[in-house]
Amino acid sequence: MAVRKASGAVKRRKIRVDLGDRSYPIQIGSGTLDEAGPAIAKATGASQVVIVTVPEVGKRYAARLTRSLKSAGLKVHRVVVPDGDSTKNLRELARLYDAFLEFGLDRSSAVVALGGGVVGDLAGFAAASYLRGIGFVQVPTTILSMVDASIGGKTAVNLKQGKNLVGAFYQPSLVWIDIATLRSLPARQRAAGMAEVIKAGAIWDARLFSKLEKNMKAALSLDPVALVPILQRACAIKAQIVSQDEREAGVRILLNFGHTLAHAVEKKLGYRKVLHGEAVAMGMVFAAKRSEELGFAPDGTRERLENLINLAGLPMALPCFPRRAYLSGLQVDKKKTDKHIRFVVLHKIGKADTVRLTPEEIYPA
Amino acid sequence: MAVRKASGAVKRRKIRVDLGDRSYPIQIGSGTLDEAGPAIAKATGASQVVIVTVPEVGKRYAARLTRSLKSAGLKVHRVVVPDGDSTKNLRELARLYDAFLEFGLDRSSAVVALGGGVVGDLAGFAAASYLRGIGFVQVPTTILSMVDASIGGKTAVNLKQGKNLVGAFYQPSLVWIDIATLRSLPARQRAAGMAEVIKAGAIWDARLFSKLEKNMKAALSLDPVALVPILQRACAIKAQIVSQDEREAGVRILLNFGHTLAHAVEKKLGYRKVLHGEAVAMGMVFAAKRSEELGFAPDGTRERLENLINLAGLPMALPCFPRRAYLSGLQVDKKKTDKHIRFVVLHKIGKADTVRLTPEEIYPA
Numbered sequence: 224m225a226v227r228k229a230s231g232a233v234k235r236r237k238i239r240v241d242l243g244d245r246s247y248p249i250q251i252g253s254g255t256l257d258e259a260g261p262a263i264a265k266a267t268g269a270s271q272v273v274i275v276t277v278p279e280v281g282k283r284y285a286a287r288l289t290r291s292l293k294s295a296g297l298k299v300h301r302v303v304v305p306d307g308d309s310t311k312n313l314r315e316l317a318r319l320y321d322a323f324l325e326f327g328l329d330r331s332s333a334v335v336a337l338g339g340g341v342v343g344d345l346a347g348f349a350a351a352s353y354l355r356g357i358g359f360v361q362v363p364t365t366i367l368s369m370v371d372a373s374i375g376g377k378t379a380v381n382l383k384q385g386k387n388l389v390g391a392f393y394q395p396s397l398v399w400i401d402i403a404t405l406r407s408l409p410a411r412q413r414a415a416g417m418a419e420v421i422k423a424g425a426i427w428d429a430r431l432f433s434k435l436e437k438n439m440k441a442a443l444s445l446d447p448v449a450l451v452p453i454l455q456r457a458c459a460i461k462a463q464i465v466s467q468d469e470r471e472a473g474v475r476i477l478l479n480f481g482h483t484l485a486h487a488v489e490k491k492l493g494y495r496k497v498l499h500g501e502a503v504a505m506g507m508v509f510a511a512k513r514s515e516e517l518g519f520a521p522d523g524t525r526e527r528l529e530n531l532i533n534l535a536g537l538p539m540a541l542p543c544f545p546r547r548a549y550l551s552g553l554q555v556d557k558k559k560t561d562k563h564i565r566f567v568v569l570h571k572i573g574k575a576d577t578v579r580l581t582p583e584e585i586y587p588a
Numbered sequence: 589m590a591v592r593k594a595s596g597a598v599k600r601r602k603i604r605v606d607l608g609d610r611s612y613p614i615q616i617g618s619g620t621l622d623e624a625g626p627a628i629a630k631a632t633g634a635s636q637v638v639i640v641t642v643p644e645v646g647k648r649y650a651a652r653l654t655r656s657l658k659s660a661g662l663k664v665h666r667v668v669v670p671d672g673d674s675t676k677n678l679r680e681l682a683r684l685y686d687a688f689l690e691f692g693l694d695r696s697s698a699v700v701a702l703g704g705g706v707v708g709d710l711a712g713f714a715a716a717s718y719l720r721g722i723g724f725v726q727v728p729t730t731i732l733s734m735v736d737a738s739i740g741g742k743t744a745v746n747l748k749q750g751k752n753l754v755g756a757f758y759q760p761s762l763v764w765i766d767i768a769t770l771r772s773l774p775a776r777q778r779a780a781g782m783a784e785v786i787k788a789g790a791i792w793d794a795r796l797f798s799k800l801e802k803n804m805k806a807a808l809s810l811d812p813v814a815l816v817p818i819l820q821r822a823c824a825i826k827a828q829i830v831s832q833d834e835r836e837a838g839v840r841i842l843l844n845f846g847h848t849l850a851h852a853v854e855k856k857l858g859y860r861k862v863l864h865g866e867a868v869a870m871g872m873v874f875a876a877k878r879s880e881e882l883g884f885a886p887d888g889t890r891e892r893l894e895n896l897i898n899l900a901g902l903p904m905a906l907p908c909f910p911r912r913a914y915l916s917g918l919q920v921d922k923k924k925t926d927k928h929i930r931f932v933v934l935h936k937i938g939k940a941d942t943v944r945l946t947p948e949e950i951y952p953a
Contacts, residue, residue, distance in 0.1 A: 317678055317747075324749045352717070355744065355755045356835075379720065382682075384689045390720045391756060470721075 236455045240374060240462040242394060242469055249374065249398040249458050253447035256284060256401040259362060260291030266397035267358035269333035271298035273326055275319065275346035276337040277306040280364050283407055288337060288362065300326040304345065311345045311380045313389070319349040333358025333396075339365035340372035340499075344390070347378030351393035359395045364404040366416025367500055370423065370457040373398045375465040375475075392470060400458075402450055413443055414536045415500025418481075420453060421531055422507060423460040426480045429573030431456045432531070439534045477575045480567040481507030483585065484541065487552025491544055504537035513585065514568040519576070524569055546588060553582035601820045605739060605827040607759060607834055614739065614763040614823050618812035621649060621766040624727060625656030631762035632723035634698035636663035638691055640684065640711035641702040642671040645729050648772055653702060653727065665691040669710065676710045676745045678754070684714040698723025698761075704730035705737035705864075709755070712743030716758035724760045729769040731781025732865055735788065735822040738763045740830040740840075757835060767819065770810055778808055779901045780865025783846075785818060786896055787872060788825040791845045794938030796821045797896070804899045842940045845932040846872030848950065849906065852917025856909055869902035878950065879933040884941070889934055911953060918947035 235252035250262065263272065272292060276285055281303050292299045302322045304310050323332075334350035334357065336343045343361050350359035361373040379390025405413065417439070424432030434453060435442070441449035461478070468475040485506035489497060511528045514520035529539050541549075553564060563579040570576060600617035615627065628637065637657060641650055646668050657664045667687045669675050688697075699715035699722065701708045708726050715724035726738040744755025770778065782804070789797030799818060800807070806814035826843070833840040850871035854862060876893045879885035894904050906914075918929060928944040935941060 313678065313682055320747055320754055321749075324747070324753065348717075352713075352754045352756060354753060355742065355757055377720065382685055382689070384686075388689065388719060389685055389717045391717060392720055 236451060238455060238459045238462055240394070241466040242376075245376075245394040245469075247394055247396050247398070249400065249462065251369075251400040251402070251451055251455050251458065253451060254401065254403045255399070256287050256362075256404060257291050259288055259399045259401070260293070260295040260297065262399060263292060263333070263335060263360050263397060264295035264297055267333040267360060268331065269297065269358045270331055271300070271326070271328065272333045272335050272358075272360075273300040273302055273323060273328060274335045274337050275302050275304060275342055275349070277310075277339075277342055278303055279306065279407070280338045280342075280404075284337060284364065284404055288335070292335075300328075304342065306341070308341055308381070308386070310341055311387075313380060313382070315345060316349055316380055319346070320353055323349070323353050328353070328357065330354050330357055333360060335360045335362060337362045337364065338368070339363065340368045343368050343372050344377075344379050344387070347376075347393055347395070348380055348390050351378055351391040356393065359393065361395045361398045363398065363400060365408055366405060366413055366454070367419055368416075369400050369402075369454055370416070370461060371419045373400075374458055374461045376469070398458075400454065402445060402447060402454065405445055410443070410536070411498065413445075415498040415504075417443065417535045418500035418504045418507070418532070418537055420457045421528070421535065422478070422480050422503065423457045425507065425511075425528060425569060425572055426477045426567070426575035427460045427464070427573065428456065429571075431460070432527075432572050436527075436531055436534070439531065443535065476565055476577055477567055479565075480569070480575055481505075481510050483553065483564060483566055484509045484549070487549050488542060490552050491548055492542060501538050504532045504535075505539065505541045508532060508539045509541055510567060511569055513566075514570075517568065517578070519568045519570055519578070521571060524571060527572055528569075546586060549586045550582045553585060601816060603820060603824045603827055605759070605763075606831040607741075610741075610759040610834075612759055612761050612763070614765065614827065616734075616765040616767070616816055616820050616823065618816060619766065619768045620764070621652050621727075621769060622656050624653060624764045624766070625658070625660040625662065627764060628657060628698070628700060628725050628762060629660035629662055632698040632725060633696065634662065634723045635696055636665070636691070636693065637698045637700050637723075637725075638665040638667060638688060638693060639700045639702050640667050640669060640707055640714070642675075642704075642707055643668055644671065644772070645703045645707075645769075649702060649729065649769055653700070657700075665693075669707065671706070673706055673746070673751070675706055676752075678745060678747070680710060681714055681745055684711070685718055688714070688718050693718070693722065695719050695722055698725060700725045700727060702727045702729065703733070704728065705733045708733050708737050709742075709744050709752070712741075712758055712760070713745055713755050716743055716756040721758065724758065726760045726763045728763065728765060730773055731770060731778055731819070732784055733781075734765050734767075734819055735781070735826060736784045738765075739823055739826045741834065763823075765819065765823075767810060767812060767815055775808070775901070776863065778810075780863040780869075782808065782900045783865035783869045783872070783897070783902055785822040786893070786900065787843070787845050787868065788822045790872065790876075790893060790934060790937055791842045791932070791940035792825045792829070792938065793821065794936075796825070797892075797937050801892075801896055801899070804896065808900065841930055841942055842932055844930075845934070845940055846870075846875050848918065848929060848931055849874045849914070852914050853907060855917050856913055857907060866903050869897045869900075870904065870906045873897060873904045874906055875932060876934055878931075879935075882933065882943070884933045884935055884943070886936060889936060892937055893934075911951060914951045915947045918950060
């Protein structure tokens with residue numbers, strides 16, 4: 224049970240991502256941003272840091288984070304990058320390197336990513352590659368980046384040919400989550416982030432799934448008593464999967480549940496029209512339906528998933544493109560090494576597996 | 589003793605770089621380029637590879653390497669980048685990504701760096717970052733890259749502000765050394781590469797140092813019976829040091845012997861006028877002199893080092909810049925985290941240590 228402090232903050236909870244000498248903690252709480260500084264100083268051992276953020280998030284939270292970092296004796300710099308996925312490019316990356324050099328960041332410095340997945344991916348790859356790797360901390364401010372992007376060490380930028388084509392597996396030394404920073408997140412973004420939480424329950428943990436069925440509304444309204452334990456569990460699942468398979472050679476592929484079709488939808492609709500979580504929601508419903516049709520999951524699996532996705536206010540049906548559009552979208556799946564795709568199916572709520580299918584089998588006529 | 593095969597090639601020798609699940613072998617031989625293909629196929633598990641090389645080296649060796657790779661069933665692409673250190677930049681890196689995408693390289697593909705340190709650093713960082721890391725093999729064709737750059741996983745590109753400011757620690761899955769490829773290397777480059785071999789003996793192995801005193805001329809003329817065991821031992825030393833300290837937190841700093849002043853010389857003279865190995869040779873003589881003066885090494889240490897460096901045809905004396913030029917060159921040492929520099933001194937031939945000195949103490953008036 225979440226314990227309330229006098230300040231109204233839910234007591235911090237800690238999850239450990241277990242990766243040998245690259246292990247690190249995730250700290251989740253509500254109203255904990257002002258305590259981040261000393262924790263970041265301790266986790267990185269840095270004497271100076273740069274906060275990389277986007278305009279809106281920076282305006283709301285950078286000053287508080289800076290104050291907290293300074294109280295821990297750190298020298299603090301700040302870089303604001305434009306918002307939006309198109310910021311994740313080689314040009315912005317080069318601008319970050321220039322800024323880091325101008326600030327005089329050395330191997331004992333650290334990068335603090337304050338924002339969503341875009342900032343985490345871009346700043347993370349900059350931290351991974353500047354001087355062959357300096358300290359890195361994630362302070363995610365979206366549900367999506369809290370439960371997904373900030374855990375697992377995937378950093379990347381896009382090329383004009385596609386998304387996330389250049390990057391590194393680079394673990395942060397700390398992930399600091401304050402759910403109070405979600406207050407400024409639009410409802411649509413909160414719901415989209417919840418898609419990855421639903422995914423975690425669907426593929427790995429029937430209890431989390433049930434908890435979401437009971438507490439979705441309270442969680443979306445950012446009630447810490449509902450949301451902190453849910454995010455804690457979602458982070459723990461991601462952390463557990465990543466620990467077992469840091470480089471995506473095995474079980475980590477289960478995290479692709481719903482993503483095969485989601486990528487096709489995003490490609491077809493354009494990344495601006497549909498949020499990643501929305502595309503994943505559609506893709507999960509589709510994958511659950513196929514899981515039933517192919518005889519992997521019992522009847523009713525899709526319906527339960529659909530109901531929860533609906534409760535979160537997420538879209539359920541794939542856009543009505545011609546079949547050939549989906550087939551061509553599936554052809555370019557980056558993970559595919561031959562004609563088959565490792566498609567993630569459900570056996571039941573809480574248990575997933577992969578099956579090798581051709582695009583035509585995934586999306587039959 | 590080196591065993592000659594009927595072909596005249598010295599039997600291959602293998603060194604293992606021990607880095608847990610990132611361990612890999614170095615294979616050294618003479619006339620072994622035509623056998624590289626099957627070994628690369630086995631080490632990487634790749635179905636297609638791209639050879640990254642420079643014009644002169646590519647003209648001489650790429651066709652043979654391609655034939656050998658094709659004989660192992662691999663699909664082979666080739667990219668030729670301009671020669672010279674200025675090639676190691678973000679623009680050439682982006683060109684490599686574009687080429688990799690055009691070839692359709694996926695996560696089961698590999699990059700083969702055929703050339704010296706520039707190619708290894710640039711292609712290595714491209715391999716480290718493309719799709720967050722694909723297969724990587726080094727086929728070094730200079731002494732310097734054989735014993736130094738190809739071992740240890742340091743990859744990097746330069747920024748306009750300085751050298752090697754962006755990169756990754758990324759281990760290859762194989763280093764394939766054919767000393768016959770050194771035949772086309774100018775004598776000056778051979779000697780410069782030998783500076784790092786001398787360094788390995790000076791800091792780590794008095795026996796290697798003695799062997800160099802006896803066989804330097806034969807080694808520089810590429811006699812396999814002399815050169816293969818020498819390179820084998822130099823590689824083994826580098827491998828051993830890297831194994832103990834992959835991320836440069838400890839003993840690996842000893843490899844900086846001679847480099848503190850070398851960097852200052854390179855910066856002052858410009859990278860085109862002095863070869864890295866030449867600058868290192870001067871820096872080592874200086875460091876040995878300071879080791880004696882500071883009472884770390886017995887008299888005669890500098891003289892023995894000087895004689896060997898002279899035997900290799902390398903320069904011994906630092907260029908006569910004003911002291912303030914050296915002091916300012918020392919200020920920008922990238923490894924420095926405070927006013928002190930960890931300066932590598934010799935205790936005797938075969939044994940080194942670090943001492944914290946200010947630039948003024950390193951280069952007294």
